[in-house]
Amino acid sequence: MAEADEDLKSRRTVFVTVGTTCFDSLVRAVDTQEVKEELFKKGYTHLLIQMGRGSYIPAKSTGENGSLEVDCFTFSSSIADYLRSASLVISHAGSGSIFETLRLQKPLIVVVNEDLMDNHQSELAEELAERKHLFCARPQTLYQTVADMDLGSLIPYQPGDAAPVAKLLNSFLGFPDD
Template identity: 80%
Template sequence: MEGAEGNNKTRRGVFVTVGTTSFDSLVRAVDSQKVKQELVAKGYTHLLIQMGRGSYVPTKSEEDSSLGVDYFTFSSSIADHLRSASLVISHAGSGSIFETLRLGKPLIVVVNEDLMDNHQSELAEELADRKHLYCARPQTLHQTVADMDLNSLLPYSPGDATPVAKLINKFLGFPDD
């Protein structure tokens, strides 16, 4: 990824999605200077934030900024945003996770620690253990971006339901075969 900065005119966008919920701590984290600096250092040029029902409004970028930033609340479909992204940062909703993985996009899932009895975090952590994505918390997102090596991620094979079935069985307390 070296050499992606500088005069390279290639658009490398990051799409952030919180789904239909409010996840201000994720929006605030990606809007922080720490995360923005790490994204620029990795060669990303644009940041598009889908902020859902949240009340925190991100800062749009200045004209001279090295990272273009824009945001919106909802869209009838985020599929086009996912397809055009070079990196996706998402809440831990299974729909967003699997849609992104099916598209073969690098993914950082940020777990919402404010949710009680959060089963979504178990799915995200299991898929991270299997090297299909990175898993972070809002307060560790900048470090995850800094440390990520997208070449170490393994493609997710949507045709093989066995890993998901095993995860569901584990979650339900059934013995592993």
């Protein structure tokens, strides 16, 4: 029993999520030998990839011979447990995934899908990266982002307080104060 607990404590998982979309270029980028080797060099032991609707299936690995253990799946009814147990999250640029990860105060690399039309998601990711809450990458720059990332440079995200805005709206609409 103590050995199993120790294994869980030493487990450092990178969780990759593409949400419900097809984002094969992210899955391919994280599945490269150079990215996996860099993650392993940084002390990560497991790579779990949620690949969504994509057709590219990453190579699974048992983690023998000094490498990452790699596993993947398509969908889950909730990724909350995966996010909570992750040591690092690599995510598509969906606002739900970004803010859920930041609320959990997990280090985050957001990879922007440049194939999307009118890509407003890149604006959010780039702004939060500029504020040093996360790292922002493209599929072709993921390796360099992982190699260069300094988790100590990240600033924890503090969600804003919506109560004053709600109070103002309620007052404007004639609703009583609570």
